[in-house]
Amino acid sequence: MRSNRQILRPTRLTRILAVAVLGCALGACVQRVDVNAPSVRGIGYVRLDDVVKKHPLYSELSQIESNMAALSLQSLGPAVPKTGAEISRETIQLNRELDAARDRANHILQQKQVDYAQKEQAAVRAAIVASGENPGAAPGQEMQNTAAAQVAQISASANRDFAAYQETLMLQDRAATQNVAGALEQRADRQYHQRLDALNARESQASLEMVSRDSAQRLALRTKLNNLALDDALRAQTKAQLAALDRKEADAVNAMRAADAAELATYQRQLRAQTSAEIAVQTSKIHAQTAAKLAQRRSSVSSQASAQIGGLAPAAPASAHMSAATQAKIAQIDREYRTRFKADVSKTVADFNRTRTDLDARFSELRGVDTASRGSVGKQLGALRDQHDKLYNQIVAQVQHEVQNLANQRGLKVVFINIVAPSGGVDLTEDAQKDIESLHE
Amino acid sequence: MRTSIAALFALGVLVAMPLALASDLGDVGTLDQAAVSNLPRFVEANRQVVAFKTGLDKQFTARMKAAHSQADQQRIITEFRGRLQDRQRALLGPLFGRAQTAIASVSSSKNLSVIVDKSIVIFGGQDITKAVIDLMQSPGPIAAPVSTPPPSEIGFVDNDQIDAIPKLKTANDDFLRFNEQQKRIAAQKMSKAKTDAERQQVLRDYQKTVSDRQDQQLKPLADQTKSAIADIGKKKNLVLVIDKGHLIYGGTDITPDVQNAFK
Structure with missing residues (x-):
């Protein structure tokens, strides 16, 4: 029984056959095409893209290309997430934070106001008791008057607060509307300029290419004209050809300019219509949100005022029945508490202002986010492009090396891609593909 | 008689030999256009174009702000683009002319029948970049050669003109519109995608849609065009056909023949 090894070991005949087959294969390689045949004349060519696809690193290259395509698609998007809907959403969130901070500050202020009023009342009462004076047997009417004044004050304050809130909200509404409109208009402007730049670049490129392309023909015609032996008819014909070449160039440039101008005008009209529609949608959303907020605040303010009015404590019994000294003392207590209240309140106001400054900064950031995100996409695209070019050049260098070997083996003089x-x-594509694949087996 | 036949045969060999040598594709020259465009003269001209454009941009912005209507804006755009291109041609045109004369002169002195861009030759050919640069940098005018390049086995087509053939242009424009439309749809979807997987899916869908349309609409026409070009090349005894954009000097233009084939 033969072992596996024996089975696998080639016999002399197989070896000979193998050599013969290899010889035939090599011979076929060499003799497949006569490189000096009139249809070849020492020229080969390679379909580079097809060879690159067989390179082991092609999957990596392809992945980079996919990432670039994905990023390009993102950057081509209408950018609504950042300029329209998302900015609007984030604006609402920031407004909510601002409202919460203002409510918090108002609540603290109201609480402090009540505290200081109570403390002041207690201090006044203590001062009256200490003076041994009777502020009067019928303070009820006075207290009622004071309470009524306080109710009026609270109502006025609530109205002022609501008016201030309304004003702030309207300002925010206007700012948000302007921001969204501004961002959308900027986007449209940017898209328009991108198209304009692209058309400019295309025209410049085409114009230069035309000069460059036709210069060979122009030079050939001029060379003809340099020939002194040229007869008059041929000279006139050559001159006419030169003139026709100039005309052709000028016509082509003018036609391209006219076509591009028309394209640009259409694009601008489309952008304007699209932007106006988007602005209208976003603006109505913002207005609806503002109206809802106002309604909510109106109901919240009125319930707060009711609660405050219901819980009113009797005001300090300052009265004309008191002596000048007691009145002076009470006035002094009032001044002291006012001063302390102001000092205390200014800290709360300062805290609120800090929060508002922070929110303002975030509002500004939000407005700049579109530009920043586009810049970031641009940077990522640039980095990917560099990575892609580096890898592609590396692959092409390897292909080039293999093709050079093939060309030398085949006796070719020039190989095009x-x-x-x-x-x-001679098409070297398949052989180059095999070589590239076998390199990495 | 036998002597005269032998003499004729010998004469035939002698006459045929230069032809054989001429058809040897040692007569393909290559030029590194990037190296030529990096010459100080070109760099300086390009710098002037950029400086001119910067100045023009400021004027353009001011004029656009003052424009009262869309028609005014279009007029301004056309005017400024024209001014930029005229300047570009004025600055770079003479340099291109000088470069072409230098290329023709070197080509003639080396008996080359065609000069192509170095980027499309992966092996062989005579690199004439240095000779051209040396000649361009020499003082004074460059004398143009007195003879045009010999007929070449390398053909070329102007792809811009081929693309402008009505049948091809219609199909191409239609495809571009379709692609733009799909791109917009995909971009919208992309902005709503929340994960990388979703984004990849959007991209795959977009690429497949566009690729299917391309295969269905453009590929048959591209194959037809390629086949027509190859057939014409064979009839004209050309070895292969390149794009005019890669041709620098010489070559055989078969663009009109290809245009006729589509009529």
Whole structure:
């Protein structure tokens, strides 16, 4: 029984056959095409893209290309998440935070106001008791008057608070509307300028290419004209050809300019219509939110005022029945408490102002977020492009090396890539693909 | 008689030999256009174009702000683009002319039938970049060669003109519109996608849709065009056909033949 090894070991005949087959294969390689045949003339070509696809690193290259395409799609998007809906959402959130901070500050202020009023009343009462004076047998009417004054004060204060809130909200509404409109208009402007720049670049490029492309023909015609032996008819014909070339260039440039101008005008109209529609949608959303907030605040303010009015403590019994000294003492207590209240309140106001400054900064950031995000996408795209080019060049260098070996083996003189169509020549694509694949096996 | 036949045969060999040598594709020249465009003269001209554009941009912005209507804006845009392009041509045109004369002169002295961009030659060919640069940097005018380049086995087509053939242009424009439309849809979806997986899916869907449309609408036409170009090339005894954008000097133009094939 033969062992596996024996089975696998090639016999002499198989070896000979293998050599013969290899010889035939090599021979076929060498003799497959006569490189000096009229249809070849020492020229080969490679479909580079097809060879690159067989490179082991192609999957990596392809992944980078996918990432670039995804990022490009993101950057092409209408950017509504940042300029429209998302800005609107984040604006609402920031407004909510601002409202909460203001409510908190108002609540603290009201609480302090009540505390200081109570303390002041106690101090006044203590001063009256200490003076041994009777403030009067019928303080009820006075207390009622004071309470009524306080109710009026609370109502006025509530109204003022609501008016202030309304004003603030309207300002915020206007600012938010302007921000959204501004962001959308900026976006439209940016898109328009991108198109304008692209068309400019295309025209410049085409214009230069035209000069460059036709210069060979122009030079050939001028060379003809340099020939002194040229007869008059041929000279006139060559001059006419030169003139036709100039006309052709000028016509082509003018036609391109006209077509681009029309395209730009259409694009601008589209952008304007689209932007106006988006602004209208976003503005109505913001207005609806503002109206809802106002209604909510109106009901909250009125219930707060009712609660305050219901819980009113009798005011300090300052009275004309008191002596000048007691009245002076009470006035002094009032001044002292006012001063302390102001000092205390200013701290709360300062805290609120700090919060508001922070929120303002975030509002500003929000307005700049669109530009920043686009800048970030641009940077990422740039980095990916560098990475892509580096890898692609590395792959092409390897392909080039393999093709050079193949060309030398085949006795070719020139090998082209990226041709439009072959009419002859030797196609090295498949062999290059095999070589590239086998390199990494 | 036998002597004269032998003599004729010998003469035939002698006459045929230069032809054989001429058809040897040692007569393909290559030029590194990037190296030429990095010459100080080109760099300086480009710097002037950029400086001119910067100045123009300021004027453009001011004029656009003052424009009263869309028609005014369009007029301003056309005017400024025209001014930029005229300046560009005025500054770079003569340099291109000088470069072309230098290329033609070197090509003639080296008996080259065609000069192509170095980027499309992966092996072989005669690199004439240094000779052209040396000639361009020499003082005084460059004398143009007295003869045009010999016929070349390398053909070329102007792809811009081929793309402008009505049948191809219609299909191409239609595809571009479709692509733009799909791109907008995909971009909208992309902005709503929350995870990388969703984003990848949006991209895949977009690429597949566009690729399917391309295969269905453009590929048959591209194959037809390629086949027509190859056939014409064979009839004209060309070895292969390149894009005019890669051609620098010489070559055989088959663009009109391709245009006719589509009529």
